Amino acid sequence: MTVHFTPLTAATPVSNAAKLDEYVAARDFDKPTLVIDLDRVSTQFQALKAGLGRADIHYAVKANPASAIIARLVDLGSHFDAASKAEIALCLAKGARPENISFGNTIKRSSDIAWAWGEGIKVFAADAAEELEKIAINAPGASVYIRLIVEVSEADWPLSRKFGCDRDTALRLLDMAVSLGLKPVGFSFHVGSQTRRADMWTPTLDAVSQIWQTAIDAGHDLSMLNIGGGFPAFYGEEIQAPTDYAAEVIAMVEARFPNVETLMAEPGRGMVAEAGVIVAEVMLVSRKSERDLHRWVYLDIGRFSGLAETEGEAIRYPFQTARDSEPMGPCILAGPTCDSADILYEKRPVSFPLSLKSGDRVLIRNTGAYTSTYSSVCFNGFPPLDVVVI
Amino acid sequence: MTVHFTPLTAATPVSNAAKLDEYVAARDFDKPTLVIDLDRVSTQFQALKAGLGRADIHYAVKANPASAIIARLVDLGSHFDAASKAEIALCLAKGARPENISFGNTIKRSSDIAWAWGEGIKVFAADAAEELEKIAINAPGASVYIRLIVEVSEADWPLSRKFGCDRDTALRLLDMAVSLGLKPVGFSFHVGSQTRRADMWTPTLDAVSQIWQTAIDAGHDLSMLNIGGGFPAFYGEEIQAPTDYAAEVIAMVEARFPNVETLMAEPGRGMVAEAGVIVAEVMLVSRKSERDLHRWVYLDIGRFSGLAETEGEAIRYPFQTARDSEPMGPCILAGPTCDSADILYEKRPVSFPLSLKSGDRVLIRNTGAYTSTYSSVCFNGFPPLDVVVI
Numbered sequence: 001m002t003v004h005f006t007p008l009t010a011a012t013p014v015s016n017a018a019k020l021d022e023y024v025a026a027r028d029f030d031k032p033t034l035v036i037d038l039d040r041v042s043t044q045f046q047a048l049k050a051g052l053g054r055a056d057i058h059y060a061v062k063a064n065p066a067s068a069i070i071a072r073l074v075d076l077g078s079h080f081d082a083a084s085k086a087e088i089a090l091c092l093a094k095g096a097r098p099e100n101i102s103f104g105n106t107i108k109r110s111s112d113i114a115w116a117w118g119e120g121i122k123v124f125a126a127d128a129a130e131e132l133e134k135i136a137i138n139a140p141g142a143s144v145y146i147r148l149i150v151e152v153s154e155a156d157w158p159l160s161r162k163f164g165c166d167r168d169t170a171l172r173l174l175d176m177a178v179s180l181g182l183k184p185v186g187f188s189f190h191v192g193s194q195t196r197r198a199d200m201w202t203p204t205l206d207a208v209s210q211i212w213q214t215a216i217d218a219g220h221d222l223s224m225l226n227i228g229g230g231f232p233a234f235y236g237e238e239i240q241a242p243t244d245y246a247a248e249v250i251a252m253v254e255a256r257f258p259n260v261e262t263l264m265a266e267p268g269r270g271m272v273a274e275a276g277v278i279v280a281e282v283m284l285v286s287r288k289s290e291r292d293l294h295r296w297v298y299l300d301i302g303r304f305s306g307l308a309e310t311e312g313e314a315i316r317y318p319f320q321t322a323r324d325s326e327p328m329g330p331c332i333l334a335g336p337t338c339d340s341a342d343i344l345y346e347k348r349p350v351s352f353p354l355s356l357k358s359g360d361r362v363l364i365r366n367t368g369a370y371t372s373t374y375s376s377v378c379f380n381g382f383p384p385l386d387v388v389v390i
Numbered sequence: 391m392t393v394h395f396t397p398l399t400a401a402t403p404v405s406n407a408a409k410l411d412e413y414v415a416a417r418d419f420d421k422p423t424l425v426i427d428l429d430r431v432s433t434q435f436q437a438l439k440a441g442l443g444r445a446d447i448h449y450a451v452k453a454n455p456a457s458a459i460i461a462r463l464v465d466l467g468s469h470f471d472a473a474s475k476a477e478i479a480l481c482l483a484k485g486a487r488p489e490n491i492s493f494g495n496t497i498k499r500s501s502d503i504a505w506a507w508g509e510g511i512k513v514f515a516a517d518a519a520e521e522l523e524k525i526a527i528n529a530p531g532a533s534v535y536i537r538l539i540v541e542v543s544e545a546d547w548p549l550s551r552k553f554g555c556d557r558d559t560a561l562r563l564l565d566m567a568v569s570l571g572l573k574p575v576g577f578s579f580h581v582g583s584q585t586r587r588a589d590m591w592t593p594t595l596d597a598v599s600q601i602w603q604t605a606i607d608a609g610h611d612l613s614m615l616n617i618g619g620g621f622p623a624f625y626g627e628e629i630q631a632p633t634d635y636a637a638e639v640i641a642m643v644e645a646r647f648p649n650v651e652t653l654m655a656e657p658g659r660g661m662v663a664e665a666g667v668i669v670a671e672v673m674l675v676s677r678k679s680e681r682d683l684h685r686w687v688y689l690d691i692g693r694f695s696g697l698a699e700t701e702g703e704a705i706r707y708p709f710q711t712a713r714d715s716e717p718m719g720p721c722i723l724a725g726p727t728c729d730s731a732d733i734l735y736e737k738r739p740v741s742f743p744l745s746l747k748s749g750d751r752v753l754i755r756n757t758g759a760y761t762s763t764y765s766s767v768c769f770n771g772f773p774p775l776d777v778v779v780i
Binding site for chain 1: 677727
């Protein structure tokens with residue numbers, strides 16, 4: 001099948017999608033499929049690396065753990081941030097060296113800590129006394145960094161208070177780590193997912209640097225700062241280009257933490273989102289009532305088969321169809337399951353061609369991050385999002 | 391391992407959990423596991439059937455498609471409501487007869503309609519003109535029922551406007567079905583998930599019966615009413631016992647639809663929820679700050695590994711630990727992933743023993759419905775919810 005899509009408008013530019021476009025245009029897909037352009041991942045790694053300078057990139061594996069992506073990033077010299085035993089095992093299997101993998105989840109099973117330590121993982125995150133106790137028992141002498149809560153975020157998707165601890169707790173945890181025989185090497189934080197411009201990091205960096213200085217003043221020999229993620233992907237709203245963005249962030253970091261020995265950054269979304277496109281299909285276009293302003297459009301992919309980040313309409317993906325040069329109109333967009341919560345965009349409807357109909361292909365752009373792994377195993381009998389790496 | 395759990399209090403009664411309790415108390419689990427008591431499913435089927443009388447039970451497969459549950463329900467004489475090709479294939483593989491399976495999703499892939507028709511499925515749902523066209527082409531002459539929108543719900547979890555159409559649209563669709571060569575046999579509706587008492591069905595049944603009468607007056611020979619689901623499970627708030635509930639609903643239906651030939655009911659949650667318990671484990675107990683009122687408790691299961699229905703804190707599962715006789719206090723409860731949205735209960739904290747700690751077992755009661763299939767394939771590298779049927 002060859003479907004010719006009209007060029008994207010200025011409102012929805014997509015960078016370097018030619019290889020993806022060519023691949024999907026030449027093929028039929030019988031279920032929703034995420035296609036990843038591995039070379040686009042490489043390009044993005046190099047672009048981020050050019051800006052991040054001496055900071056080590058620890059790719060946030062959870063963003064997309066496709067084997068080929070991990071293998072490619074190993075080849076490029078990336079380090080890795082792992083959320084679980086399975087993610088560590090994956091990185092090791094693809095050739096990552098254990099000293100280049102951090103166990104960044106602050107919530108770890110004791111037996112997984114022991115396993116990781118046995119595999120040579122040296123650096124663990126913590127934000128609570130009980131977690132330090134678990135690490136001290138299962139990875140005696142390990143390096144730990146304390147995750148701070150940051151409540152000054154300007155991100156599109158600010159994080160909850162689920163992770164991190166406040167200043168006083170963090171200082172106490174540093175002391176406790178020492179007394180438990182661990183090596184407290186520094187702090188981590190997270191500016192919030194999808195922080196679109198580098199200058200939005202300012203209040204967070206200011207807050208963290210004050211805590212850092214307080215810890216130094218208290219006699220702690222801190223050597224490592226993990227600046228976390230937040231590196232944005234393009235979803236329709238303007239973002240700063242990756243090299244500029246990363247360079248500006250690092251300049252702000254160096255100004256506030258001039259003597260820090262090791263810098264870590266954990267791009268995930270910012271590394272892989274733009275390297276992926278989901279090929280989906282319209283299942284149904286309907287109206288509930290003649291009085292309704294909007295059509296309902298149902299796709300073969302929804303919140304439970306890969307588009308979990310549409311919850312609360314937080315992430316708004318760019319869409320593209322072969323009819324985008326025709327007259328457009330607003331739609332409520334929903335997934336194919338019998339679940340009434342499986343609605344993608346309703347409060348802010350999306351624009352689709354008025355002629356859109358069942359069977360039409362819909363491309364969902366920049367969906368390389370936080371899609372495939374969210375897929376349910378078989379909710380309503382629908383298969384997980386298929387992944388093809390080219 | 392044998393863990394002796396304290397008896398549940400009057401506030402959290404669980405019916406007939408002895409077999410589950412005995413099974414889980416005698417075993418270790420190294421990952422979150424849903425244990426299903428198949429005999430409890432049978433008991434519930436018989437209890438519902440005793441109340442539903444002449445109505446056919448079409449088990450909503452999506453609630454829990456475990457093979458053993460489907461096989462048991464086939465043995466018991468249940469019919470099935472399927473949301474997809476895979477669910478139909480499962481029912482057929484377990485011995486269900488095709489004439490006892492309805493294809494109840496209003497959003498169907500054309501090729502799946504054709505496949506189902508070829509397999510002998512005779513009854514299809516629709517709520518839109520385009521869906522009728524798809525059915526007419528791919529299942530010529532099939533029976534169809536039109537799903538109505540009901541906007542008078544008193545359910546704990548009212549459904550969105552994703553499914554169904556209004557009266558005028560429904561009447562037009564009946565006409566259209568005839569002109570397409572289909573057999574429009576009746577209507578379906580849904581009172582909303584977890585409708586706790588039968589009397590809460592009154593406004594919905596009143597509204598549907600008016601539309602039914604209008605259709606009859608317009609000359610449509612309707613023979614089938616599908617009353618959908620809504621049959622509740624016990625999650626801590628009082629619910630009516632299943633036989634009483636079903637009998638009262640059917641009495642209300644018979645009073646309003648005296649001559650209807652075929653009645654269908656689609657219990658899902660109400661059939662299997664109380665037959666399941668999830669065995670989970672505490673990963674971490676922490677405080678973000680000394681000033682915080684509540685502890686944070688992190689389990690090894692969260693919104694992305696089976697507890698999706700905690701979204702918006704809609705469904706509140708009963709929890710049980712071995713320390714429940716000790717002093718209790720409020721907690722914010724969260725899952726194990728690095729996702730800040732992976733929080734189960736925060737607005738209304740849950741009560742847990744003050745002595746709760748990492749490694750403690752937590753039983754999550756009445757979790758047999760809408761859990762396992764929602765599990766992500768491997769978000770953050772965590773495995774899907776394991777399922778054991780006993």
